[in-house]
Amino acid sequence: MTQQIDSILIVDDSAVQRQHSVALCRELGLGCIYEAANGVEALETLAHLPFPPRVLVIDLEMPGMDGVELIQLLAQRNLHVPLIVASSRESALISSVETMVRALGMQVLAALQKPLNLPQLAAALQRYGGPAATAAGPRRKEAEFGVAQLQAALEQDQIVAHYQPKVDVRTGVIKGVEALARWPLADGSMIPPDRFIPVAEQHGLIHALTMKIAGQACGQIARWNKHGLRLSVAINLSPVLLDSPDFVGEAAELLEHHALGSDQVVWEITESSLVANLGAALGILARLRLKGFGLSIDDYGTGFSSMQQLVRIPFTELKIDRSFVHGAADRHHLRVILQSALDMANRLSLVTVAEGVETIEDWRLLQDFGCTLGQGYLIAKAMSGDELPIWLRRHTQHLRALREGRMPSKP
Template identity: 50%
Template structure:
């Protein structure tokens, strides 16, 4: 059993079965929880949550008379009690994982979804992550700065670009980076990228924002190439850009001005953008591929793309959304969706990229399924450009551990 952690303070076990409840409570005490509360029903659990300091973790049995586990989770969410959960049930795995997904959609951190009976070791392993997934403090609503502030920031070069590494699953070697825009406002602080992109699209600034990011990112890529680090660069492409006059010529000119080749760029479109591309954009995308640019369908599995759409647009890469990746090693239904997406990539001869790789288990599963490239916090968080080469030096020391156990050290570069 993992060693107790001082950060683990208290837990609430909710189960109508006294035998099951006490068994779980005993495991929690062995694990080192300072306070273990027990509730025999959802109603009594809510009363405890209303009158006592909130626990660090709540273990919820789904099958209870009166208020069942799903109702309890929904009531907690309505009360703003976004506490880490361990969901347990004697039902089949698909039902448990449906509740897990529902809880996550409501903003509840889920440590594990366990089918009864389960070993104490399994529960202890789930609880060992309690300190790392504690819910964030309740955030104030994001107040977007006025559009003119964004226009001024673009004119002054105040929109920065960070980069998240993309690595080869077979070797662990760095293959490319994804460029991600960052805007820190003087009063509002860090503005979420999705929000200021929406602001730009709604106020006629998306072209200026896009080319600002493109020019900055191309400059960094050219610098890395001059240091002998040849990488691919992934850039998010707004569907609004597809109507830009001579987009293909503009991109070609900027790439060549930096001494780069179109083949070093991968332009990413979300599934929703794929639908928008049907309104005159397919010709632009086809010309971009003809000139050598890569095209990636981003967040695959979350939107509207179908095999017929993949066949009509000349993509070179398919990115599997993070919600199908992280935790798929433990959830059968999620793994099936992941396998289906990777098989789709193979059938269309596309490079497969998995987002949201957060743990070694995610990495190993994707290796076994034949995915090509990954990105995620297990590899690296997005970073400022000056941090990439220092990160790369540290990453070299991980390569042996990242390769498949039976694979000899390659001379691959």
């Protein structure tokens, strides 16, 4: 586990707590352990080391320069070393600092309450991905593209749909997939969707992109149907299209063309999608429900009007944002919010989908709280349509372990 981690710096003003952390690190096999009694000393140590340590363990409550100020200074100086945040303060404060670290573009391996223990520290260090996986390591240069290249990619079918499984939390049975747009390049790299989707929205290409992905997804669902694999597919619906009077008709034509039932297609709408033209958006969503399509409120909990949207719109599904799922087993405030959202959705007879499921602890919590479906790297990453049946055949033991709440082998 610690082969990649050959050095660590522990920053803590308490000599007792610092020596306790040092002992844990030695027990885990770390050979090079640096210590600093405060933030100033930590910065001096980092300045004199030929190479930065692989990981920093930073206490929050220290006299003079506290841990928050130290982290902010590290970010300002571009010292993006993976962090373990530790404190004896309340979990809400620790969680807030963890969010701050991520917002600064830094990697946080764990945010823990003191005193640290061996399983906690071991689990945190297991999340270390090596220098290339952190902001401190070399980053692969992303391919540049313009509107013309994006349009050509759409016309030449270079942008394709990949599918991430959505699995029943109780049974471990796959129930559906989410269709995700992917733009692979000839050299094996990929342009991230968070780069090309905004460009498509800004330059009038989002309609073509959405219908391209929807067409591929419906065609794939139809092929799976013929082979006895009946799944639903969730397709992201851009807010730009909620002002398009032709969209409902085009969506219905896709079903007819591929001989699908409307219950096999769910349109995912983010909370913020309905702000601009509420009247038009509500009309389109109501017509989609009249056609029998499912409607999912995506990234639930990240906006300020979630409950109001549930009242306004005939949603059939509530998708809880990963920020309320991942790590909830270890954070009281997240657990309370997650359970409240699931309880409310169940009372409203909504299907619940938790995204960002990455650990077995996340999964077990969802089982305890009565979530319907789970989606995330613990189950599987997105894959091509041809790969999914192969993945299913090879991962029956993986899904069985999830059903039983056991840690499966790596998918």
